[in-house]
Amino acid sequence: MNSGASLNELSPERRLRRLELTITRRLDGLLHGSYLGLLPGPGSEPAGSREYRPGEDEVRRMDWAVTARTTVPHVRTVDADRELTTWVLADATASMDFGTAEYEKRELAIAAVAAVGFLAAGTGNRLGAHLVTPGGVRRFPARGGRTHLLGVLRALLAVPRAAPAAEPAPLAGALEALRRAAPRRGLIVVVSDFLDGLDDDGLGSQAPAWEQPLRRLAAHHQVLAVQVGDPREHDLPDVGLLALVDPETGRRREVHTGSRRLRERYAAAARRQQTGITTAIRRTGAAHLPLRTDRDWVADIVRHVHARRRLGRAARRGAST
Numbered sequence: 001m002n003s004g005a006s007l008n009e010l011s012p013e014r015r016l017r018r019l020e021l022t023i024t025r026r027l028d029g030l031l032h033g034s035y036l037g038l039l040p041g042p043g044s045e046p047a048g049s050r051e052y053r054p055g056e057d058e059v060r061r062m063d064w065a066v067t068a069r070t071t072v073p074h075v076r077t078v079d080a081d082r083e084l085t086t087w088v089l090a091d092a093t094a095s096m097d098f099g100t101a102e103y104e105k106r107e108l109a110i111a112a113v114a115a116v117g118f119l120a121a122g123t124g125n126r127l128g129a130h131l132v133t134p135g136g137v138r139r140f141p142a143r144g145g146r147t148h149l150l151g152v153l154r155a156l157l158a159v160p161r162a163a164p165a166a167e168p169a170p171l172a173g174a175l176e177a178l179r180r181a182a183p184r185r186g187l188i189v190v191v192s193d194f195l196d197g198l199d200d201d202g203l204g205s206q207a208p209a210w211e212q213p214l215r216r217l218a219a220h221h222q223v224l225a226v227q228v229g230d231p232r233e234h235d236l237p238d239v240g241l242l243a244l245v246d247p248e249t250g251r252r253r254e255v256h257t258g259s260r261r262l263r264e265r266y267a268a269a270a271r272r273q274q275t276g277i278t279t280a281i282r283r284t285g286a287a288h289l290p291l292r293t294d295r296d297w298v299a300d301i302v303r304h305v306h307a308r309r310r311l312g313r314a315a316r317r318g319a320s321t
Contacts, residue, residue, distance in 0.1 A: 012157050016150060019114040026298045027119060049074040085142050086120045087182045087221075088113050088129045088152075089174060091192035091228075092159040094247040100232045101294035108291055109191045110156050112226045115301060116189050117149040127152070128182070132174045132192075133159045139181070171196040175213035179220075188217050190286075191226040193233075194277045208280050215284040223286035227277065231294045234274070235267045 010018065049063040052073035066074040090113050096106040117127055121144075128142030129152045140152050171192060182188065197209030217223050236242070242257045257263060281288045289304045291297045 012154060015110075015157060016114075016153055019111060019153070020118060022111075022298065023115050023118045027115060027301060049076055051075075084120055084125045085182070085184060085186035086116065086125070086127050087142065087178060087186060087188050088116055088127065089178050089188070089190045089192075090129065090131050090156055091171065091190075091196075092131055092133050092156060093169070093196070094134060094161070095193055095195050096228070097161050097247050099230055099293045101230060101292075103293055105193060105228045105230055105293060106159075108228045108293055108297055109226075110153065111297055112189075112191045112228070112291060112301075113156060114149075114153055117152065120187070121146065121149065130174060130178050130181070131156055131159065132169050132171065134161075134169075137169050137174050137177060142182075170209065172209040172213050175210055175217060179213065179217050182221065186221055188221045188223045189226060190214065190217075190223065191228065193228050194225070194281070198273070198276070208277070211280045211284060214281070214286060218285040223284070225281045225284075225286045225288050227281070227288065227290045229290065229292045231292065234270045236263045238263065 049066045052062065052067075052075050061075040063074045063076045090109055092106060092109070096104070096109055098105055099107070113129070120127065124144070126142040126144045127149055129140040131138040131140075131152075138155060140148075140155070171194070175190070178188070194208070194210065199206040199208075214223065214225070236255070236257050238260075239257050242255050243252060244255055245252045255262065278288060287304075287308070289301070291300055
């Protein structure tokens with residue numbers, strides 16, 4: 001995806017082929033032998049206990065029996081699952097139809113879903129998906145196989161752009177519906193810009209509407225929040241008079257970007273909004289993987305994988321001491 005035509009300039013089948021080649025050439029092999037990489041958390045199979053580390057371990061993983069026996073706080077350790085059920089919730093609402101760099105946010109979201117699907121594929125593994133579209137939520141049951149994954153990706157590629165002022169499905173409701181659809185513990189990947197459900201000023205000064213549903217998911221599943229963003233959501237360029245259109249409402253506003261004060265205020269507001277989103281995701285207990293349209297998404301995923309594996313190795317060393 002980092003060279004040649006944009007995904008939007010290719011036919012659906014050529015888009016899928018390019019994604020699969022990119023993933024298999026640059027990412028394949030990272031998860032072989034362990035599912036501790038792309039997705040957070042160690043799994044669900046009991047593997048023993050180790051001493052509790054304040055600030056690092058979750059209290060809900062306390063092993064109270066060992067703690068009582070030893071009088072030293074311990075947490076349960078678990079091994080990675082070998083047969084996984086992965087659920088993907090992909091945001092394809094109007095706010096994702098935006099991009100000022102190499103590709104749009106929706107293209108990046110499709111790439112993230114493809115990476116999860118191809119990397120988590122394996123014998124006995126299953127993938128389910130909920131696609132949040134302008135017309136509502138489209139659901140795909142958890143099934144195995146490459147054909148099923150390609151069907152999910154084709155459906156995501158075919159989602160039409162939303163008309164301005166169309167009423168999108170709220171992210172909070174989609175998360176709650178996914179929780180009901182996935183009763184068995186597994187891996188949940190939420191791909192969105194997480195701009196839906198913020199308070200009225202959009203700055204994240206109050207808890208987003210999606211925080212509680214995401215927290216409930218993370219209490220039972222391993223959850224990865226993939227946040228898709230664009231550089232223009234963080235700062236404005238100095239290009240004179242600029243027409244801005246809200247893709248969700250169609251509202252149009254002309255802004256004089258030559259004003260340094262205006263650009264600084266915009267950047268400060270964007271930082272507060274991003275801080276609010278990051279903090280809310282962290283409060284839920286989900287892992288956070290930011291991807292941007294002006295960055296190498298493959299390299300960002302690789303860095304996330306290596307970081308999760310370092311944490312996993314550290315946890316295993318702690319369990320053996």
